[in-house]
Amino acid sequence: MSAIVAQSLGKSYNGSTQALSDLTLQVPQGGVCGFLGPNGAGKTTTVKLLTGLLRPTSGECSVMGLSPQTEPEKVHALCGVMTETARMYGTMTGQQNLEFFGETAGLVRAQAKERAELMLRSLDLWEAREQKANQYSTGMMQRLSLARALMHEPQVLFLDEPTSGLDPESAQAVNEMITSLAKKSGVTVFLCTHQLRYAQDLCSTYGILHRGKMVLQGSFATLCEGAGCHIKAGILTDTEQTLPGFVKNGEYWETEIASEAEMPAILRDLIAQDIPVYEARLIRPTLEDVYFSFLQSQEVAK
Template identity: 35%
Template sequence: MAELAIRALGLTRAFETVRALDDLNLEVPAGSVFGFLGPNGAGKTTTIRLLLGLIEPTSGSAQVLGFDTRTQGADIRARTGALLEHSGLYERLSAEDNLRFYGRVAHMPKEQLNQRIQELLTHLGLWDRRKEAVVKWSRGMKQKLAIARPLLHRPGLVFLDEPTAGLDPVAAASLRDDLAALAARQGATIFLTTHNMAEAEKLCSLVAVIRQGKLLAVGSPADLRSRGGGQRTEITGRGFSDAMLAMLSQQAGVTQASVENGRLVLVLKDGAGVAPFISLIVREGGEVQEVRSGQGSLEDVFLTLMEEEK
């Protein structure tokens, strides 16, 4: 049996009458990149705060790196790194001085700290600008530095809460590439929250889907696609109006209808045949030139799960 970095049993947290987390049972293997997926308000950040021992559960229990979150929160926080809603950067300081400050807080030996700063900043493409005040940097560069901060002391587990949120597509893609490479080099467990399915598919070896505090599914991206993604059909043609999309979305068996790159995309529930929908499109004035079907993406799985839980 693989060693576990995180184990939660019946973990629940209520705020007055609202259950932000409801009976969470979760196991995260050591060394994995674990994606915790859900819409805003699903309970992702609450889960991280519980696992770090920053708040206590209403009921249930959790162990992180072998420590109990109720009684050993300080031990957990000393052995983990976390990037939550705030970057923790001092923007008047240089990148180098920011990391040096946090390394001293972690009581890292000077020589080890200097070596680690060079290693991280070089890998993230920031070394040549290490002397600049962070306030002069782009948002994407600041976010890379913010991610270097919790990695500085080589923790066994790193929590990253929506690390690419607010970045433009180019900066987000660059950061995802850096995270994938860092995860491979570090050997640490990474617990990543996101509502970006492409990000999860690229980075994560395991994913869990949560909605309104309830866990809906857990598995590898490939496993979830095979279990619940349904069939994705791309139709090349013309006449795919908003009215047609609305009409298709209301049909039994259709999880999603959208236009992507000029193609009509239908995500169908398992067992639903595509032929009746092609006939309907033609009958409503659409022109069908080519039809391609395949397994749904992780985003299709996510949308299907969200629809089923309404």
């Protein structure tokens, strides 16, 4: 069974703004699915539909085989959700908030206390545990929201921009936690993010949303293919002559190759021509390359 399924899912706000159109998607269990796209693409709308916070105007969806629309309590028991707008009780301390939300999610008091303490320590909030939530900084609040989402050990975790307000050290800790949840505990993570550099290390599959439509989805290799981004060979040389088949990019001469297996033949060829090669490197496309090149092609095609 897939962890998350959407079939022709659509949402229009006020009958006019079509925030999401015809979204079809299947996210396997375990692993991190990166959900990417520009501001206003429909990512948060999708999370809200998948977690029953909004009703779709068309299509359907399920989480662990359950409908968020008809069985929201069961879905909430299995899911942790962290959105941009997660609210805490400002006059309660960090720890009180976690214990309260833990009990709301079905934990008995002693369990909620134990779990809250573990979360506060794991998310580096232990020293702030007795501080009122309205005295938390943005990043502390964000970590508290993540802790809240994790209180009842969810099988599926929806994270909407979990690291956007975090300092690099906290962001790294949260990313490590996400990886460990997915790898060691088999949790399925649905991660909306703009932080493409982190996403590439974290995600096993991706979806790119553009103007409410899913425009590309699959593994990183599938994305590269869809966006027409190829691996390149880069050659550093001080020769005055032009290297046939190569294009100069900064200091390097570059040429697209099908795979790294082509590199030895390229080098043999250059050396046979007496071209002094100081450095040869493989330039692999990054998620940023794929994202920008694909979205540019979408804008051009519009």
